Amino acid sequence: MARILITSGPTRQYLDPVRYLTNASSGRMGAALAAAALARHHDVIIVSGPVAVEYPAAARVVDVDTTDDMLRAAAAEFPRCDGLIGAAAPCDYRPRKVSEQKIAKSGQPLLLELVETDDIVATIAKHKTANQWVVGFALETEDQRFRAIVKMQRKCCDMMVSNNVSAINSLSNDVEILAADGTTIARATGDKQLVADAILAAIDQRLIAGGRNVGFHNQ
Ligand code: C5P
Numbered sequence: 317m318a319r320i321l322i323t324s325g326p327t328r329q330y331l332d333p334v335r336y337l338t339n340a341s342s343g344r345m346g347a348a349l350a351a352a353a354l355a356r357h358h359d360v361i362i363v364s365g366p367v368a369v370e371y372p373a374a375a376r377v378v379d380v381d382t383t384d385d386m387l388r389a390a391a392a393e394f395p396r397c398d399g400l401i402g403a404a405a406p407c408d409y410r411p412r413k414v415s416e417q418k419i420a421k422s423g424q425p426l427l428l429e430l431v432e433t434d435d436i437v438a439t440i441a442k443h444k445t446a447n448q449w450v451v452g453f454a455l456e457t458e459d460q461r462f463r464a465i466v467k468m469q470r471k472c473c474d475m476m477v478s479n480n481v482s483a484i485n486s487l488s489n490d491v492e493i494l495a496a497d498g499t500t501i502a503r504a505t506g507d508k509q510l511v512a513d514a515i516l517a518a519i520d521q522r523l524i525a526g527g528r529n530v531g532f533h534n535q
Pocket of ligand 1: 383402403405406407408433434436437451452453454455467
């Protein structure tokens, strides 16, 4: 049995007290991964952005809003976990300035200056111990496998799930599960629960049962 941390859903980055940037992530993949992990008798902690989806009752859910909140919550939980599955779609940009008051319309174009937020998976994977593992997701519209492998290396992940843009806000997914050496462990297409079961089977077999971490490390 392992303790598995899952990041799930979108995050929000506010421009002012009422407006925010976000994306269409539903949290369904995170919920399906949680159910698959619980069915395999693992403990599950989910750090989730705002979603309508219901997570399995047996999972502990930590609700967050922004990418910074998600990173703080995930980093606080990770030392007590065996691994992280980064299924969230955190907002990659935040406005450089957040207005304290609602921005009034002026009849003129509004220019926003956006700066990058921290990458949660990469930040956590940088500090993982030899016994901990990190699984990331890569959503690409071209050169899917190559870009997923580059991303796995850059983010120090031990396994990468490469999916395509049809996965967003959808009931199904079509993925290729890649090992740290770039080889394909499995492909899975269909309902997100079926895809999540295939991902957990790969994690159990390669990262938990083996009891060793063969992925990328920072140094
Ligand atoms: O670089 P890209 O956003 O495509 O990478 C996707 C992977 O990185 C997913 O596992 C996602 O959860 C994670 N990610 C993250 N923090 C971000 C952006 C992406 O953990 N700020």
